[in-house]
Amino acid sequence: MNIDPALASVEKVATIKQLDAVKEIHREHKSILGQMPDGAFDDRFANGQIYLANIENAAAGYVLFWRNRSDEIRIAHLAVRKSCQRLGVANALLDHLKQNHSTCSRIRLNCRSDFAAAQIWPKLDFVACGRKPAKQPGKELTIFQYRLDDTPLFDICEDAPHLPVVVCDTNVCMDIEYSERDNHESSSGLLADWLVDQIELRVTEEILNDLDRQDQLTRSRMTSVVQADWDQVDADPDEVRRYRAIVREVLGKAEREDDLSDEKHLAIAAAVKAAAFATRDRRILNAAPELLEKIGLRVQRPSEIIAELDSLQSSGKPHFGDLKNAGIFRTQVTSVGDVDAEQFLKSTRGETIGEFRRYLDDALAAPKTYRVDSIKNGDGEQLAFIVVRRSKESEHRVERLRIAHRCEGTRLGGALVEHLAERPLGCTWSNAAVCRKSTATVIEDPVLSGDLARSCFHRGFSYQDGELIRISMPGTWTHAEFEAQLDQLLARNAIQQSLASRLRTLAALSDPAAIRELEQRIHPGKVTFGDLSNWIVPIQPEWAQELFDIRIWNRPLFAAETNLAINPDSVYYKRPRNSPTGEYGRILWYVSGDAEKGGNSIRACSMMTKRVTGPIKDVYRQYERMGVFEWKQIKEHFGKATSEAVAIEFTDTELLPHPINFTRANQILVQTGMKANQFQSALRITAPTFHQLYDELTKAN
Template structure:
């Protein structure tokens, strides 16, 4: 079978397609010749042909609007309807329309071909009254193209910072119908701040099996209170689904749907799957190979605190605590060796690392992190190379601060390296827990051999100049190649995203030719003080003992939901407005990235982000005022400017580049050129 575009309206192939469509117009709906001709000219008519004879076996005709692809006709010759012809045509369409949000189609319910669309991995999302004389109902089916682009609706913040748990259909019905008490605990308000409950796209197929339109409608309405897990990779899903079917032979009609829920969960990156299915629960160990933990609802609730410690970043746990970082002296070193020695590690090896470091205090810094008298962490900074910060020890004792501490210290290590103009960071610690390795990876380190590497390019460059800027030794080449490998599947339409990821991986690099949105955001002086005033100048000041923890890698800021100017991802400059108490004029003091934007009910937003940032409920109420919607945006990788940019300087630069007067009462979009000009000025580049 050969699949190819039919774009010649005078060809025999085209005439045969029109003829086939007309002969099936009762089910397809009549399409005028001129419409066939229009779609052919737009290369939106795909034909399937018998190899050798060139006989037309079927065709697919589609249109594009609002960045969505809509299948208008999928028509197969009667003698080929049980073959793979339709599948091949749909696969061709999927492959060649990945730059769009997804593919949709409408199909009358009385045709009885739901299983066809399910087989093609489409899901039913809504039921409508059709345009036929009898007003017969039809269903809209949808296949998403998951794109990591500027318009993505998938929240990477939530996937990385919340406990991601998927519920199956039975749990969904428990919550909908108020049955099974243990499931109802999942509706508790406090759960929102700890975990995100997702459903998989398979639930649409299960809802579609309901006996009445009213039941379908009520179930779809309830879906709004949950989130749909990302559907990233159809091939990965199909592979996992086949593996599960081999392990769990289908015995009942609902078994395949149960396995699809799990396959989608694994492919979508979920960590937990909540079910009451006895077969699945009795095979918990099997799913560990997929890094998926199976729980009953009661088990999930019971173990939630334990799960939080390894899954969640909670900067607020450090706020107001007496956490300190101090240099280790030789007098008490044996205590640290015994305390932080790993069970499978040779003591003599660890002793050598520690004692060698102590021997060169001008090049090595041994740091203990403790809360009052309780030890929490131990790390070593090795500055023996001018352009590299090595970390041969990066160890944490089990505590409820372990994950938060590791993320904070990674970010502080990166900041330290940048401040000291070091291009490279290398973590050579050999005994890393799995959760610590995950945090290192999230901090955009790349693993080469047994160590983790991060490159810091301090400057503003064109993307073509990156390789020229680096002295490409073996490890540097490996790191760059690994970064490129991560994004090698991006197509031409995703060049922007690829550049954006390179900028983030090689931070504090700023690319001249990266055209993502740029904004100036006003912030009141007291919030700027809380969020950005890094009071420490000393090497060891990883924590500010009298103040709330500052400059976590991620933070959240609240503002009015209107006007809706901001979007993500984007770069942002922070403008501190005039301080009327001190008569200080406004200035730009820092730069960050906007990662995610959320607009919702203030209470829901507060619950969702109360573990991130410095805001109390009273602050949220003040910001929201009488409005029922509020904006929260997650920002990260904040860089404090070496010197703030004065209001006069801002006005002068603004008039030259933007050709406008500078006035700022709400976030303002600016040119990339303006952003880079202010960034260079603030960083002294």
């Protein structure tokens, strides 16, 4: 076939027919690419993360990828039909990937060093940046990267992120080790090369008891393999006993030795805060929703774990219910003795206790310039420590942003990291468009942890001169006003040209993903240009109270005293026929109910970042970490565990200062060319309608 490579067209996979073509190409290269469950293809398809190349209207190749929390694009597969190789298909796919993710930090992938593809990636302008052992004994992976941004975050993160731990039960472990077993292929998907630096596979010590009940040959072989090749998790015995009692309540009293081992496996996995427990046991899988609620452990088949990698990587760490349960509060520090220096000292990075206390003493001596805060739990223990300096009228510099050592590596610590990255200054973002004055928040802690740096970057900060900076531009901006404001920021050296160029690139792209990222980077600002959908979504008062953490119910909803929404991200469950469509969009929340208690009005604004559909038990599993609703509440609302549901993931929530009641909201709808509405289900509104509502919701007094 003599085809000009330029004729290879690339598009996002948008139909089942295209997805089937992708799976067919995967089967052609399965011996190299490895196992990929249909559910994983379906998940990437739903997220728009598969691109297909066509030559003369025939599928020629595909790239399957995802975007992680470090702002990287990770390639899982890039495959070209054998009949279409050497026709520029791989280049066309990569060019499309680069063009559509130009604001990310880099593209990264793992490739077996002994595969022919390892010699091809450098020819595609990728650089080998490291090596690591492959899952297959004796083999090695080469890590390749292509930089998209001159200031990538990963260069300043010295500590590697913690990988989610997946604990495998005995049968899954045996599936992986025995190629002749029926489930070898599906379970071995957990060993795919592209997952090497995404999850860690572990077993519990109870596997040795399970193996002791096998025949002599299996027992001997598997015991040797487990002890040589599988890492075991180490759990606190008291925690294991506590979780065993809960597991027994869910599964019932163990009748057989196998049942007793199941109880121990689950309890140990829960005690070490594993991200997931891999099993094929129907008895355990049937109890998965209740186990998730009672012990916080996801129980899934291996194929489900691979398919739901995005949500898996979030589980086990930031669990926002832990913040609420801990009763956290932020308080101002007034003396050096108020800070437990040992909990926040970074001695491994060269910081001494004397230097720490002198710095703190100097900051406390200048209260007009500095504010020193600590976050404590309900027992008064210090969990975090923050020092903010106001260097200019429009700039705050966060000189210290620390999590207590007692919280490092814990689920509560992960939630605190997300909370501080979203609100380092300790309050919700100013949402009153009083003067539209842009301000900057700069994080300059010289020993900022990698976890905090990654979370800040994920939440709209940009890397500039060794610091992390985020611009706040309250109000609504036309394209011309936005460009003029960037020019002003450049003129007063508030930002550098690299950041301004990044923001202008997002504005020029104007697609929903780009505008969503742009508004995150100028939050709480909104732009009048771009293709982003707008919705009014009704919510019951009691659900609004839970979602937005409004702790004082007998006061008006979203009163100033309760303006602390500790969940940076949240999720709301609805029935499919009553929900917004698309992936990204702005949401105005219409709280129903008694007007005297704050209902019957629009009161908050959020950004929808994802929409997941499926049986409520599966959807709930993906979002349980957000810790708002219990399974019992969800099941009662939907009736059956298998009922179809939509999970609306949202972030950047603003609690608006000037609520608009039902009557006024309908007046604005009519004034902007729409029909009046009862707000019984999600209503898509026009851009002019949204901006008029938003301007009034945030107007000056």
